[in-house]
Amino acid sequence: GAVVSQHPSWVICKSGTSVKIECRSLDFQATTMFWYRQFPKQSLMLMATSNEGSKATYEQGVEKDKFLINHASLTLSTLTVTSAHPEDSSFYICSARASYPGELFFGEGSRLTVL
Amino acid sequence: LAKTTQPISMDSYEGQEVNITCSHNNIATNDYITWYQQFPSQGPRFIIQGYKTKVTNEVASLFIPADRKSSTLSLPRVSLSDTAVYYCLVVLGVGTDKLIFGTGTRLQVFP
Numbered sequence: 001g002a003v004v005s006q007h008p009s010w011v012i013c014k015s016g017t018s019v020k021i022e023c024r025s026l027d028f029q030a031t032t033m034f035w036y037r038q039f040p041k042q043s044l045m046l047m048a049t050s051n052e053g054s055k056a057t058y059e060q061g062v063e064k065d066k067f068l069i070n071h072a073s074l075t076l077s078t079l080t081v082t083s084a085h086p087e088d089s090s091f092y093i094c095s096a097r098a099s100y101p102g103e104l105f106f107g108e109g110s111r112l113t114v115l
Numbered sequence: 116l117a118k119t120t121q122p123i124s125m126d127s128y129e130g131q132e133v134n135i136t137c138s139h140n141n142i143a144t145n146d147y148i149t150w151y152q153q154f155p156s157q158g159p160r161f162i163i164q165g166y167k168t169k170v171t172n173e174v175a176s177l178f179i180p181a182d183r184k185s186s187t188l189s190l191p192r193v194s195l196s197d198t199a200v201y202y203c204l205v206v207l208g209v210g211t212d213k214l215i216f217g218t219g220t221r222l223q224v225f226p
Contacts, residue, residue: 004158006158034214036216043202043216043217043218043219044159044202045216046214046215046216091156093158094158095158095214103161104161105161106158106160108157108158109158
């Protein structure tokens with residue numbers, strides 16, 4: 001089946017640094033990708049929709065300057081957490097679909113810990 | 116997007132059948148009911164999707180009554196590895212765009 005891969009699977013960084021998380025569709029081209037954030041014991045919260053070749057659409061309350069999303073190719077979307085702080089520590093998950101209609105596939109997730 | 120309500124948690128024992136019910140009173144005509152499974156520190160995994168009556172695959176069955184205001188995910192003969200969080204979502208159309216996750220049901224299977 002289709003595979004969506006995230007890298008890194010976990011990362012620890014110091015407060016104030018920026019961290020980039022990659023989401024790749026391994027065997028299909030993804031015109032749209034989605035980024036979610038999940039805190040412990042909580043559900044997934046949609047952060048933004050990433051469209052290849054255009055600006056991402058952010059959900060209400062998500063700071064676009066804080067969470068930079070780039071979807072430069074049909075197989076790669078990146079989420080950069082800028083000037084990370086401890087409250088940004090979370091599990092970040094991406095999902096991707098090739099076209100509409102089509103099943104959404106989720107990545108393995110990336111755990112960010114900001115010290 | 117229709118809001119869903121499901122139990123926060125459920126307990127079961129190995130070998131039992133588990134039924135998780137989800138309420139979606141405001142479901143629209145074109146909405147589909149989709150269930151995902153999530154293990155700790157992993158992304159969600161698609162389980163099953165249906166529109167009405169009953170859908171069955173190798174993993175689970177999905178029962179949807181005629182009014183479609185609720186649905187029941189049935190897991191036959193659960194094992195310890197079925198311990199996970201199960202999310203019920205109502206989505207527009209098959210293979211729809213963004214998904215909004217509710218609270219989910221945390222299923223704990225005991226030996």
